[in-house]
Amino acid sequence: MEATGSLPRTDIMKLFSACSRPLNVCAPMVRYSKLPFRELVRRYNCDIVYTPMILADVFASSNYARECEFSTNWLDDPVVIQFAASNGVDLANAAELAAPYVSGIDINCGCPQKWAIHEKIGSHLMSDPETVRDMIRTTKARVDVPCSIKIRIHKDLRETEEFVKRALSVGVDFITVHGRTKKQKSSEPINLDGIKLVKETSTVPVIANGDVFTKEDADELVKATGVNGTMSARGILENPALYAGHTVTPWECIETYVDLALSYGTNAFIFHHHLMYMMENVMSNAERRTFNSLTSIPSILEYLEDNYDLDISKRRRSSVLA
Template sequence: MVRYSKLPFRELVRRYNCDIVYTPMILADVFASSNYARECEFSTNILDDPVVIQFAASNGLDLANAAELAAPFVSGIDINCGCPQKWAIQEKIGSHLMSDPETVRDMVRQVKARVDVPCSIKIRIHRDLRETEEFVKRALSVGVDFITVHGRTRRQKSTEPVSLEGMKLVKEVSTVPVLANGDVFTMQDANDIVAATGVDGTMSARGILENPALYAGHTVTPWECIEDYVDLALSYGTNAFIFHHHLMYMFEKSMSNAEKRTFNSLTTTPAILDYLEEHYGLDIARKRVERAEQKLNRNTNNNVDITS
């Protein structure tokens, strides 16, 4: 989820039954050393709770320095041990760490010594699941608070099915909550994985990009959800590239190929808004009035008369 799970999107998925949200993967050394990077990479507010900040790091010191700066504003610190991109492996971060369990163990230990919020790891499995079991046990030995396991090795493509066996093993050897990641595109997928592995919950990345209302039971992104995202993105100020790409994901299953070619060629926020207004009846002003009225009604209904 590099770039794509920033504040507007996190607020969006909370409206559709997502319980815990993560920031994009952030480079710990840059975050710790640059105020500009901190301002660009992480923003939050009172509604953004619980939120887990996910760091990529190659050593415990950089990670702990970043964690200490972020801790007052988040509900948890997550160590990314799963990113399979070549640049990440070359930098000895992400899924490179699956071959370096002692560094991950030291990272957890240093974060736990410096901050008072939960510390988790997001891992992949090994071809030899005995290595995965040993990896998990080392992290548990220094007090990792929960684990997310992506059910593929770092070399497997996303088109290959996840290993339910691998995710089940991580749950069986763990003494902390375990979340499963990979191939969660519908609530049925999530329920099936929980039933097969016994994990405590599921995480979605590609699936929730395509359908932010996934955990509310929708199989295709509803128009209301798209309207909500446009409203939030405009309110918070989202750059045109991210704004466009989120919408491209959300329309993936509902637009014809011809319509996709037209929509995907748009390059500016005004052009995107004009297209949605003309072809879908987008009306953000109306949407904002409706949401204000809903909020007012909720507040009115929650009032308690204590007069006698």
């Protein structure tokens, strides 16, 4: 963690109650929801931004892991740090270290990858509500920031209802629900009834996740389920400006990302992949093949300068003068 001491942070629970509209949320995305991207989406009407999923036991035991996995600053607010854990002690140990720098601690109960299930984290926890309840209870006893869970739905929605009730019984502060089971592919439609059930069961704010690619998608999801906010993953990765109403990524947004990524020292792999996602719909197949073959930051910048008139030096001069 780059910051030291503690940072003033927005009270997320007050944000839920004070905001007159549903909140816009950027999902936790492995590798991608790092500090430069979090700063970018905030400039386009994103209210809450999550870190990537972080392994709680590694975070708690390794200073090197903390430095690599979580960087923050004064502008990174409100930020929710998402941990993957298999027990309450590991989660609480990690949460205690992160709490001075975040607005919330989130428990990942949704990652469907086989390795995560093998480690008894992520979506494995959807079949172990007692462990989740213990993690919430143990963590809330040791930190004074909100504790949330990000869940999926069960094939039998009665299990989802019971899962939510158990989390509520130990004081979970808010819930994010991905409207698919752990076995469903992202190409399958989300279960609106499942999300609506979570909202109707819950006595705390609920955020809906799944198939939010445009502002209209977010509005329709709220209308159909009554949730307090929507979360986007694939959609906001492709178009970081979607919550500002843009249907495709505006060029200004791409320029801003390049500037931020270079300023924060983003590695070439993540830098390249973010731009690949953002420019997916503006490049021809031939352009895409060429761009996707680039392997270094200088070659990427040269391509953007030659083909899209990118001029970061000019942009930075303009920012200073402004």
